Amino acid sequence: MTATPPPAVADMAGAPTAALAVRAEGRARGPQLSPRAAFLLRRIGRLLVSLVVVVVASFFLVHLVPGDPVRAALGIQASPELVAATRTELGLDKPIPVQFLDYVTNLLRGDFGDSIRTGRPVAETIGQRFPATVTLGVLSFLVALLAAVPIGIGAAVALQRPGRKLADSLISGTLGMLIAVPGFLLAVGLIALFAVQLRWLPAAGWGSPQDAVLPILALALGPLAYLARIVQVEMSGVLGATYMTTARAKRLPGRLVYLRHALPNIITASLTVSGLLLSGMIAGTVLIETIFAIPGMGGVMVPAVGAKDYPIVQGLVIVYALIILGVNLIVDLILVTVDPRSSITEG
Amino acid sequence: MTWRSRLLSPSGIAAAVGVLLFLFVAIAGGSIFLAAAETSNVPARLLPPSLEHPFGTDDLGRDIFARVLVAARVSLLLTLGATAVSTVGGIAYGLIAVILPRHVRRLATGLLDILLAFPWLLMVLFFTVIWGASATSAMFAIGISGIPFMARLVYNLASSVSGRDYVRAARVVGVGPFGILVRHILPNIANPLFVNAAATASVTLLSFAGLSFLGLGVQAPEYDWGRLLQDGITRIYVNPLAAIGPGIAVVLAGLVFTFVSEALADTRGGGRGAVARRALGAVSPTRRARGAVASRAGAAPGEPIAEIADLRVAFATADGGEVERVRGVSVRIQPGEVVGIVGESGSGKSLTAMALAGLLGPDARIDTSTHRFDGIDMTRPLTAADRSTLGVELGMVFQDPLTSLNPALTIGRQLTEVPEVHLKMSRGAARAHATAALEAVGIADAARRLGQYPHQFSGGMRQRAMIGQALTGRPKLIIADEPTTALDVTVQRQVMGVLRRAQRDTGAAIVFISHDIALVSAFCDRVLVMKDGIVVEELDAERIREDATHPYSRALLACLPDMTSDRTRPLPVIPPEVAASALAEEVGV
Numbered sequence: 011m012t013a014t015p016p017p018a019v020a021d022m023a024g025a026p027t028a029a030l031a032v033r034a035e036g037r038a039r040g041p042q043l044s045p046r047a048a049f050l051l052r053r054i055g056r057l058l059v060s061l062v063v064v065v066v067a068s069f070f071l072v073h074l075v076p077g078d079p080v081r082a083a084l085g086i087q088a089s090p091e092l093v094a095a096t097r098t099e100l101g102l103d104k105p106i107p108v109q110f111l112d113y114v115t116n117l118l119r120g121d122f123g124d125s126i127r128t129g130r131p132v133a134e135t136i137g138q139r140f141p142a143t144v145t146l147g148v149l150s151f152l153v154a155l156l157a158a159v160p161i162g163i164g165a166a167v168a169l170q171r172p173g174r175k176l177a178d179s180l181i182s183g184t185l186g187m188l189i190a191v192p193g194f195l196l197a198v199g200l201i202a203l204f205a206v207q208l209r210w211l212p213a214a215g216w217g218s219p220q221d222a223v224l225p226i227l228a229l230a231l232g233p234l235a236y237l238a239r240i241v242q243v244e245m246s247g248v249l250g251a252t253y254m255t256t257a258r259a260k261r262l263p264g265r266l267v268y269l270r271h272a273l274p275n276i277i278t279a280s281l282t283v284s285g286l287l288l289s290g291m292i293a294g295t296v297l298i299e300t301i302f303a304i305p306g307m308g309g310v311m312v313p314a315v316g317a318k319d320y321p322i323v324q325g326l327v328i329v330y331a332l333i334i335l336g337v338n339l340i341v342d343l344i345l346v347t348v349d350p351r352s353s354i355t356e357g
Numbered sequence: 358m359t360w361r362s363r364l365l366s367p368s369g370i371a372a373a374v375g376v377l378l379f380l381f382v383a384i385a386g387g388s389i390f391l392a393a394a395e396t397s398n399v400p401a402r403l404l405p406p407s408l409e410h411p412f413g414t415d416d417l418g419r420d421i422f423a424r425v426l427v428a429a430r431v432s433l434l435l436t437l438g439a440t441a442v443s444t445v446g447g448i449a450y451g452l453i454a455v456i457l458p459r460h461v462r463r464l465a466t467g468l469l470d471i472l473l474a475f476p477w478l479l480m481v482l483f484f485t486v487i488w489g490a491s492a493t494s495a496m497f498a499i500g501i502s503g504i505p506f507m508a509r510l511v512y513n514l515a516s517s518v519s520g521r522d523y524v525r526a527a528r529v530v531g532v533g534p535f536g537i538l539v540r541h542i543l544p545n546i547a548n549p550l551f552v553n554a555a556a557t558a559s560v561t562l563l564s565f566a567g568l569s570f571l572g573l574g575v576q577a578p579e580y581d582w583g584r585l586l587q588d589g590i591t592r593i594y595v596n597p598l599a600a601i602g603p604g605i606a607v608v609l610a611g612l613v614f615t616f617v618s619e620a621l622a623d624t625r626g627g628g629r630g631a632v633a634r635r636a637l638g639a640v641s642p643t644r645r646a647r648g649a650v651a652s653r654a655g656a657a658p659g660e661p662i663a664e665i666a667d668l669r670v671a672f673a674t675a676d677g678g679e680v681e682r683v684r685g686v687s688v689r690i691q692p693g694e695v696v697g698i699v700g701e702s703g704s705g706k707s708l709t710a711m712a713l714a715g716l717l718g719p720d721a722r723i724d725t726s727t728h729r730f731d732g733i734d735m736t737r738p739l740t741a742a743d744r745s746t747l748g749v750e751l752g753m754v755f756q757d758p759l760t761s762l763n764p765a766l767t768i769g770r771q772l773t774e775v776p777e778v779h780l781k782m783s784r785g786a787a788r789a790h791a792t793a794a795l796e797a798v799g800i801a802d803a804a805r806r807l808g809q810y811p812h813q814f815s816g817g818m819r820q821r822a823m824i825g826q827a828l829t830g831r832p833k834l835i836i837a838d839e840p841t842t843a844l845d846v847t848v849q850r851q852v853m854g855v856l857r858r859a860q861r862d863t864g865a866a867i868v869f870i871s872h873d874i875a876l877v878s879a880f881c882d883r884v885l886v887m888k889d890g891i892v893v894e895e896l897d898a899e900r901i902r903e904d905a906t907h908p909y910s911r912a913l914l915a916c917l918p919d920m921t922s923d924r925t926r927p928l929p930v931i932p933p934e935v936a937a938s939a940l941a942e943e944v945g946v
Binding site for chain 2 (some may be wrong): 065067075206255257270271277291300312338
């Protein structure tokens with residue numbers, strides 16, 4: 011009996027199946043020895059290295075400023091006595107290794123130093139500002155996530171029937187536009203429409219639920235569109251996969267076909283993208299907080315950058331970095347729990 | 358794609374028009390509108406939009422529209438400057454990383470991965486505090502923050518190119534590392550770099566607007582779009598257009614950069630189109646197109662278990678026409694019978710099987726006079742009871758078990774579904790049932806294996822699990838579509854044995870589809886030979902060599918060597934006139 015090489019599958023599921031086979035094969039390989047643990051270890055290792063990079067970078071922030079950083083911060087009018095006093099306060103008169111050691115020990119005790127301009131402890135300022143930023147970021151992310159997944163899946167399911175060209179270009183056009191317009195410009199448009207023209211919602215402020223609507227929309231719409239697009243593309247691929255035909259051949263009810271058989275297969279890509287989007291949204295809060303006068307960390311970050319208030323910037327850089335690294339770690343942990351395949355162990 | 362056809366594509370035209378427009382505004386706008394933009398006219402301060410002042414005037418009576426046009430030069434120059442910093446820095450970092458020794462290289466790419474985890478804006482703010490808030494320092498801050506992304510791209514592209522033969526050949530003849538980079542690698546990765554540089558420019562422009570908007574970029578009295586936006590938003594209740602105007606300019610310019618990037622890309626647009634096409638061609642779980650006549654209902658003894666008559670399957674083509682892939686096929690399967698369908702790719706054998714199972718997607722136009730399975734009229738909408746019957750009695754085995762088992766679900770989850778959903782078994786009972794099914798297909802340690810995922814199974818085991826899945830119901834018909842094609846020869850024999858035993862144990866009929874006429878005639882009772890969407894011959898499997906009369910069947914058989922074959926002569930091939938039409942159909946998919 012001779013074994014002929016398999017001919018190209020000419021049925022309707024051919025192309026996506028082949029593409030999937032390649033991907034799935036890539037997944038099947040990889041280390042056999044407890045890949046999840048190895049993956050997690052690698053990721054935690056990378057996180058620690060990232061932390062070191064962040065701490066070192068924030069420490070050298072002051073030393074990278076050309077000329078005299080204290081003079082640059084205080085301005086030309088400041089008296090030499092004040093400059094000298096500030097230098098001593100910042101510890102800049104000590105040798106650099108000693109400075110670094112002090113910096114790290116203080117960090118470990120939660121002491122970020124005092125603001126040059128106000129003299130208040132940076133940790134206290136961050137403590138006051140942290141909740142608003144995190145609330146804004148997390149709520150926006152939840153809005154984006156909860157809307158994008160059904161929109162993406164719905165678009166993929168609706169567009170798989172032939173003759174939906176118009177609907178397809180309408181959906182991808184809208185999503186593409188939302189992806190292209192950055193959050194702070196969207197914010198301007200939203201304020202002009204909903205606050206100025208229609209007077210439905212306040213243009214700025216923080217405290218009541220109405221205050222949060224426009225900032226959340228401005229921050230969430232772009233990532234929402236991006237994620238919806240990813241979900242749609244992934245879902246289209248999954249719907250054409252042979253295992254979906256298998257699920258249909260079992261005549262399972264629609265809810266099982268989509269929720270049990272399709273959803274887990276788009277979760278890896280969607281989660282990975284979500285993690286990146288959340289990091290981007292944390293940074294995006296800086297602009298959104300400034301526009302909507304929200305008392306978050308961005309509201310102190312921007313003036314501090316302008317005024318070269320190093321301790322504040324150093325502290326905020328570390329806090330923002332911690333949030334982002336934390337998000338990445340959480341995403342990795344979820345991936346390891348949710349995704350049974352070893353695909354992620356490659357990264 | 359040629360330059361000409363690229364320029365004539367929609368994004369090419371949009372890119373060309375946009376670039377010309379912004380070039381004109383950037384070069385000439387400064388002189389034409391300078392007076393209106395920068396001369397204070399206090400009596401005309403804070404005017405609302407009018408024909409004379411499309412965006413109104415600012416607090417010194419300067420025309421905001423003119424200011425937006427004049428700001429184009431600064432905005433675009435700074436964008437291009439920052440993009441140049443990102444691109445040059447990224448190329449340098451990426452290329453140098455490629456030629457570094459292995460350990461240093463891993464360090465360099467590891468650092469890139471760490472930097473890539475941090476959003477651009479945070480890095481920009483970090484550099485801004487070092488160099489101060491000014492236009493030039495903002496340009497460098499944004500440019501440098503863009504380096505990691507560009508460097509990663511260059512590194513990936515360059516390391517894929519550096520493994521190719523012509524680069525190896527250059528290395529062998531003694532070209533130094535820098536010669537290889539400049540003469541062999543860089544030219545080969547230039548195109549994607551241009552594409553990405555244009556895309557980066559779009560992001561850079563938006564970042565710059567954001568930074569100036571925060572007051573950390575361009576400083577007064579200079580102004581760019583971000584600065585104008587900042588001025589405008591403080592007065593948004595007085596005159597919304599003062600803020601929206603510069604915003605529109607930013608979005609338009611960003612779009613132009615995106616269009617340039619799209620037009621430069623060979624594959625980007627094609628990739629998106631391909632995704633859309635893939636989505637359109639995908640199989641759907643729901644209703645099918647129907648053009649059928651209802652026939653009598655109710656099962657009777659002696660009736661075929663499955664029957665389809667005058668089956669035609671057509672697909673819409675891109676140009677609005679239709680191509681008929683199955684052209685009038687009738688198949689009757691008796692209980693317990695093993696029927697083979699043989700033919701080459703594109704002969705319509707798989708489509709016939711999928712139609713028989715009622716699993717063709719919504720893009721297929723199906724036409725039958727009769728289509729029944731165990732007393733169910735498949736041409737009508739199925740009731741819940743019908744669906745349960747089909748789920749329990751009709752098993753499917755596909756070509757590639759790696760793709761036909763769901764990679765995200767355990768084998769146990771997939772094998773307990775039919776018992777749980779259709780046979781209403783409890784979880785434990787379903788699990789015991791699935792264990793028995795796995796044991797029946799010869800998988801040892803079945804209970805533990807149920808907890809594993811398909812990727813933890815070998816190829817042959819996956820296909821056996823797939824057959825086991827069919828056995829979790831009470832199969833009356835198993836449709837096996839090239840079940841052994843993706844497997845190697847020894848595993849093929851095991852799988853065929855498992856299928857044979859499953860047939861004996863359950864008494865199920867089997868429809869076995871293959872291009873391998875030897876395999877089919879050894880396994881089946883009856884063989885249908887298909888070509889170009891019709892059944893050209895129906896043969897008794899035991900007498901296939903004697904009875905085959907159709908030239909195509911004879912050609913298929915002639916390709917098989919047997920004990921009497923003359924091994925000094927090459928094996929015969931199917932003559933081109935027989936194969937050509939099938940090939941044409943396959944290409945047309």
